[in-house]
Amino acid sequence: MSDPRLAIIPGRFDNVKRIIAVSSGKGGVGKSMVAVALALSLRARSNKVGLLDLDFTSPSTHVILGAEGLYPEEEKGITPPVTQGLSYMSIVHYSEDEPVPLRGLDASNAIIELLAITRWEELDYLIIDMPPGIGDATLDMLRLIPRIEFLVVTTPSQLAYESVRKLLVLLQDQKIPIIGVVENMVIKQTDHIKEEIHKIGSRYLGAIDHDASVEAAIGHPEKLEMTRFYRQVEEIGEGI
Amino acid sequence: MHEWALAEGIVKTAEKFAEDQGIDEITEVKIMIGELQQVEHEIIEFALDQLRTPRMKSAKFAIETVPARFKCRKCSHEWQLNTRNLDKETGEAIHFVPEMAHVYITCPNCGSPDFEVTEGRGVWLVSIKGRKKE
Ligand SMILES: Nc1ncnc2c1ncn2[C@@H]1O[C@H](COP(=O)(O)OP(=O)(O)O)[C@@H](O)[C@H]1O
Ligand SMILES: [Mg+2]
Numbered sequence A: 001m002s003d004p005r006l007a008i009i010p011g012r013f014d015n016v017k018r019i020i021a022v023s024s025g026k027g028g029v030g031k032s033m034v035a036v037a038l039a040l041s042l043r044a045r046s047n048k049v050g051l052l053d054l055d056f057t058s059p060s061t062h063v064i065l066g067a068e069g070l071y072p073e074e075e076k077g078i079t080p081p082v083t084q085g086l087s088y089m090s091i092v093h094y095s096e097d098e099p100v101p102l103r104g105l106d107a108s109n110a111i112i113e114l115l116a117i118t119r120w121e122e123l124d125y126l127i128i129d130m131p132p133g134i135g136d137a138t139l140d141m142l143r144l145i146p147r148i149e150f151l152v153v154t155t156p157s158q159l160a161y162e163s164v165r166k167l168l169v170l171l172q173d174q175k176i177p178i179i180g181v182v183e184n185m186v187i188k189q190t191d192h193i194k195e196e197i198h199k200i201g202s203r204y205l206g207a208i209d210h211d212a213s214v215e216a217a218i219g220h221p222e223k224l225e226m227t228r229f230y231r232q233v234e235e236i237g238e239g240i
Numbered sequence B: 001m002h003e004w005a006l007a008e009g010i011v012k013t014a015e016k017f018a019e020d021q022g023i024d025e026i027t028e029v030k031i032m033i034g035e036l037q038q039v040e041h042e043i044i045e046f047a048l049d050q051l052r053t054p055r056m057k058s059a060k061f062a063i064e065t066v067p068a069r070f071k072c073r074k075c076s077h078e079w080q081l082n083t084r085n086l087d088k089e090t091g092e093a094i095h096f097v098p099e100m101a102h103v104y105i106t107c108p109n110c111g112s113p114d115f116e117v118t119e120g121r122g123v124w125l126v127s128i129k130g131r132k133k134e
């Protein structure tokens, strides 16, 4: 007859004001770094912020946050553990950071299960670190999460933008709100990507410079907060 | 799956169904639960009891567990889950997110994690019985 898990998912987000998926057509463009920096910077401005890592194949946010050994609490469902002031949910709480080899339907079921059991408290923002592309996780988010908005990450590369364009077109066709696009890892500023994004009627949120200091800040949020990268993400966060 | 989340889902789905069908009193809800969900019957029954709506005041919740069966996609070997072989942490991870079986269980014949859960995954409402007021 029907899957009772689907009935509870929308209500799980009742206390969340804004749900922002940080997404891209491509991998390696900085989604996870941007998601974490955005979550931390919104938190630093006295917002209540949650972070949900939905990239089951390459979960990264726990590495960036240097968060280890977190385990959710059980209370008529699951309460996300708190790290760096963020309510934080990731598959690594359950996979112990082992490989998670899931095919499409299984990946989808794992997402449904995670969304169904997790009880978010009052949040101003829930930031979701998405896997790349327009596969299962993206389609599931469009199907299951009411009010989801997308913040899309590209790089100056034509290849990155080509796949980002497809994501943008999909979202536009489905009438899903797009906050806009950030151009990450910019080495030499040009208007090329900005113009392309304006051409398809989306918003260009700003450029983030390539910052060689971020690598050393992985695992150390207090170091990350000192980087130029973080300040630029923070600025973009103020405009959303 | 977590029993309370599951109970909430069952109650919400049954309530919506009754509303759509104009059923005033639900008498029985039949639920199948895959063994992989690792659901404790006592807890789910308690949770359902706490969450039942006026419309299901006297409803009976019939819960049946379907044994979990696996089939390896690589070598076609088929086998059954033996929950007693799982250590506590693995059991708990699979309880909360059953797909974590693919993290902790491999084909006993060839060692591949690429297997299919052919039976005993998921939760579904089989039937809802009730009455309409005259
Ligand atoms: N602005 C930047 N400057 C320098 N390196 C960056 C920048 N943004 C991301 N990176 C690096 O690029 C790599 C990919 O970033 P990541 O956030 O994992 O991408 P994604 O989540 O899109 O796959 C990481 O090594 C990260 O440290
Ligand atoms: Mg990532």
Ligand SMILES: [Zn+2]
Binding pocket: B072, B073, B074, B075, B076, B077, B107, B108, B109, B110, B111, B112
């Ligand atoms: Zn096998």
